[in-house]
């Protein structure tokens with residue numbers, strides 16, 4: 110039985126899943142953490158159990174070896190499940206990549222070329238591809254881009270109001286991210302509602318560590334909150350989201366901060382972390398509920414920003430069938446969901462308190478009967494979407510040979 114290995118490489122970690130193609134069963138999953146640090150760790154989980162190995166992991170190639178060792182030691186056997194492909198999450202595909210793409214040397218050069226637009230993500234994604242090529246020679250590697258789903262954005266949504274020639278030359282435009290998640294969630298929402306995705310107008314709120322909103326019309330992304338880089342838009346764990354570019358000029362003039370320092374400030378030391386001292390929403394919510402004023406204010410800013418985007422996307426779509434919460438915060442935090450949509454009954458959006466607070470793990474409705482717009486929680490599954498798209502990409506390629 111063939112399988113797809115899905116790899117999601119971060120700057121200092123990677124997550125993986127082995128997914129059986131036909132049944133879509135997860136045969137194994139894992140997380141290799143603290144790559145490049147003095148102490149590393151690899152956790153491997155199968156239906157039989159979970160194992161953690163503590164060992165230094167100098168780079169992604171060593172991380173891959175740790176993953177392979179885990180498969181060898183704890184199973185399942187990779188020879189019993191020959192790989193149809195290794196599917197990689199690649200964050201930035203620029204304008205060039207419209208769909209999941211089988212990796213060639215030229216594709217790798219293109220991904221490398223886009224690294225300057227996603228310095229936190231693309232270099233790590235490339236290391237993952239190289240490590241997988243070394244570990245699985247002969248197995249097709251497929252790149253699945255966060256940006257691909259947003260290729261349908263109309264020019265009015267992706268254009269920044271700056272000098273056109275300069276923007277064209279320097280690739281300054283909005284690209285959007287989390288597309289693999291949005292595509293999966295749009296499909297799962299349609300399935301849940303029993304309606305074709307082509308008939309639905311949705312606002313999807315992907316609230317994870319990184320966070321973004323997307324307006325989806327008939328299955329196509331028409332507006333999204335992340336821009337040229339994954340920094341624009343909603344307030345995130347450590348990223349500021351929207352900010353007046355003038356703030357950067359001001360800080361540079363007043364403090365002499367360099368561009369590298371300002372980049373670090375906005376990407377790694379802002380958002381919930383900058384406002385409250387922690388970037389983890391669980392900690393922010395519990396601090397706020399025990400009276401911490403900074404945490405409470407951080408939550409207010411976070412929710413205010415989401416509400417602004419919901420209003421804007423409602424206006425862009427003209428009609429909304431459902432607002433969908435997904436990813437770590439969106440799937441798990443009732444207080445954030447209620448707060449984000451509070452006070453919107455007049456425009457047809459009412460969250461039902463008991464449905465919202467009821468425990469649940471699958472797709473579910475949390476809006477009141479009377480709410481014209483349905484409000485849903487639909488868990489995302491980027492890994493499964495990557496597996497599906499990777500399998501489709503290698504199947505198409507085989508048909509062409």
Ligand SMILES: Nc1ncnc2c1ncn2[C@@H]1O[C@H](COP(=O)(O)OP(=O)(O)O)[C@@H](O)[C@H]1O
Pocket residue numbers: 316317318319346388389390391392394436437438441442
């Ligand atoms: N019960 C919860 N309440 C609030 N936030 C939560 C909860 N469970 C998980 N999260 C948040 O979800 C985030 C991680 O979401 P995830 O979608 O896994 O993000 P990423 O893929 O960007 O790492 C963390 O910031 C974590 O605080």
Ligand SMILES: CC(=O)OP(=O)(O)O
Pocket residue numbers: 200255286287317318319320339
């Ligand atoms: C694009 C992006 O922000 O990804 P993540 O949420 O995984 O950081």
Ligand SMILES: [Mg+2]
Pocket residue numbers: 317318319
């Ligand atoms: Mg994520």
